[in-house]
Amino acid sequence: MNRTFRAVAARLIWTAALAVLTASCASTGAVPHPFPVPGSHGSQTPPATTPTPPPGPETTPPPESPTPPASPTAPRSASKAVFDGYALVGTALSLRGAPYRNGGADPSGFDCSGFTQYVFRQYGIALPRDVREQYRFGKTVKPEELTAGDLVFFTTTEPGASHVAIAVGGDEFVHAPSSSGVVRVEHLSSTYWAPRFIGAKRVN
Numbered sequence: 001m002n003r004t005f006r007a008v009a010a011r012l013i014w015t016a017a018l019a020v021l022t023a024s025c026a027s028t029g030a031v032p033h034p035f036p037v038p039g040s041h042g043s044q045t046p047p048a049t050t051p052t053p054p055p056g057p058e059t060t061p062p063p064e065s066p067t068p069p070a071s072p073t074a075p076r077s078a079s080k081a082v083f084d085g086y087a088l089v090g091t092a093l094s095l096r097g098a099p100y101r102n103g104g105a106d107p108s109g110f111d112c113s114g115f116t117q118y119v120f121r122q123y124g125i126a127l128p129r130d131v132r133e134q135y136r137f138g139k140t141v142k143p144e145e146l147t148a149g150d151l152v153f154f155t156t157t158e159p160g161a162s163h164v165a166i167a168v169g170g171d172e173f174v175h176a177p178s179s180s181g182v183v184r185v186e187h188l189s190s191t192y193w194a195p196r197f198i199g200a201k202r203v204n
Contacts, residue, residue, distance in 0.1 A: 088120070098110055131163065137203055
């Protein structure tokens with residue numbers, strides 16, 4: 001009796017286990033391997049590795065922009081003239097001997113403010129045409145601080161600024177005086193010009 005009961009119980013347990021295994025296959029669609037399979041060396045077959053797809057266009061990182069080289073100090077604007085007082089004086093001196101002409105503003109003939117306006121224009125600086133207007137232009141300079149290219153002003157024919165010249169350096173200036181009739185160099189310390197000097201301006 002006991003032997004028969006044990007046989008029946010064993011058959012029921014086996015049937016139940018088989019039902020569980022069958023249900024597992026049906027729910028997952030996988031083939032169960034409750035025991036080692038040939039060639040597995042006692043271990044279950046490892047799960048298949050899904051290959052990583054190559055990156056598509058949308059995942060391809062954009063190419064790196066090349067790092068721009070450090071920019072050097074910005075150069076001067078080409079439209080802005082570089083002022084060189086000594087070069088300007090050289091231009092003024094090259095015009096020595098040009099005749100005086102009232103209202104003249106070119107090498108065929110200059111008056112005093114036409115001469116200064118013409119010379120400065122060669123270096124990209126637009127001076128006003130009138131002596132009094134030129135006297136209001138630029139920055140005031142003390143006589144002891146005069147340098148090449150500064151404008152020097154005198155009172156001659158009327159009160160206030162009525163004559164203008166260009167400082168050469170030291171005690172000299174170049175101008176277009178009516179008295180001598182040509183562009184020439186003279187001295188600030190001369191007995192005629194020293195008492196008539198009223199100021200100087202720097203326009204660069």
